[in-house]
Amino acid sequence: MNTTKNSRGYNSRGASSRPSSSRGRSGGARRGGRGNGGRGARKMPSFDPSRFINTNPVDVVEEVYTPKHKFSTMDIDARLAKTLESMNITIPSPIQDQTIPETLKGRDVVGLAETGTGKTAAFLIPLIQQTLKNPKQKTLILAPTRELAMQINEEMRLLAKNMRIFSVVCVGGVNIRPQISMLRRVNHFVIGTPGRVMDLIDRGSIKPSEMTAVVLDEADRMLDMGFINDMKSILAATPADRQTLFFSATMSTATKQLVHDFLTDPIVVSVKKKDVTDSIEQNVVAYRNDSKLDTLADLFTDPSFGRVIVFGAMKHSVEELSKDLGRRGVKAVSIHGNKNHTQRQRALQSFKRGEVRVLVATDVAARGIHVDDVTHVINYDLPQTFEDYVHRIGRTGRGAKRGKALTFIKS
Secondary structure: OOOOOOOOOOEEEOOOOOOOOOOOOOOOOOOOOOOOOOOOOOOOOOOHHHHHHOOOOOOOOOOOOOOOHHHHOOOHHHHHHHHHHHHHOOOOHHHHHHHHHHHHHHOOOEEEEOOOOOOOHHHHHHHHHHHHHOOOEEEEEOOOOHHHHHHHHHHHHHHHOOOOOEEEEOOOOEEEEEEHHHOOOOOOOEEEEEEHHHHHOOOOOOOOOHHHEEEEEEEEHHHHOHHHHHHHHHHHOOOOEEEEEEEEEEOOOHHHHHHHHOOOOOEEEEOOOHHHHHEEEEEEEEOOOOHHHHHHHHHHHOOOOOEEEOOOHEEEEEEEHHHHHOOOOOOOEEOOOOOHHHHHHHHHHHHHHHOOOOOEEEOOOOOOOOOOOOOOEOOOOOOOHHHHHHHOOOOOOOOOOOOOEEEEEEE
């Protein structure tokens, strides 16, 4: 998958023409794109209800992976090795074991891995190591959502604690001016969503020509959310000799094209997790139009419904649903695209701390959210695609814990 790059640092196959500036873009896709609610009337999905039923989930025995490396034997700084040891991170996960040595060699990497495989540390550990060796290195990390960008930054700061490695998060939904101010300082890592990063490039606050490494995390989600033009423009403006790390759960035609256009002779590593649809108990809940909310509220009389995520279709309906549940004595918060970053973080933290029982969310707002001990996922509104369904129910039953998923079907 070699790619010819010209002397100006642009990929000859990539999009060399930048789109016109669009000030004030949020963390979602640009106006009119799929991630910004600009697609007009919502097409109602249609699924065979039997696809939502699995009353006898199986414990999938995953093949035991024997790592070829240990962090202690990898070529990493003693400070970083000590931090990993203090975090009780001693044995690399499969994606880490196979990608970190290649990244340390400076190779481009394609990692096909889902959430929960340790992929964030898989790119952060070698990039931190490279930064310790060369403090002039600058890394740009693109993520589909504000929440995921924040989580990447939090993990980076834990791993690089007391190493004088600095970062800035550039996401929409918050005032851009503090980000512009932070970008005037020394930052080894710039972590952001494509829309806001493009805004800051347009304003001259982010200089893509200075980036020595670029990471695209959850690239398939960014494409789903309509970020294709921003991603191409950002990559095309970075140096030809940059190192590019590309992580995606799936390899669609569009993702293959990005890899072909913007990566040079990458090593491809694929890590398959257990099949979510086999290992989570799933069932349907029949409802009538005039009793859908009552049907949902009745579920919460069962104390086994501990920490619950309810998925709705639209931003306004998600907001109303959380209020309706509150009026019925079920503590709930919501996250959706109409809430700014601070509001979304406040809601998410109250859910994580157990102050509320229910998080009501849209699909886009829930991208990259990881909350432990979710007992149930409820599809109050049908997902648009079966892939979205799998993504939703994967919020429960994480690790060795069992979870349940319920999908509302009109009777």
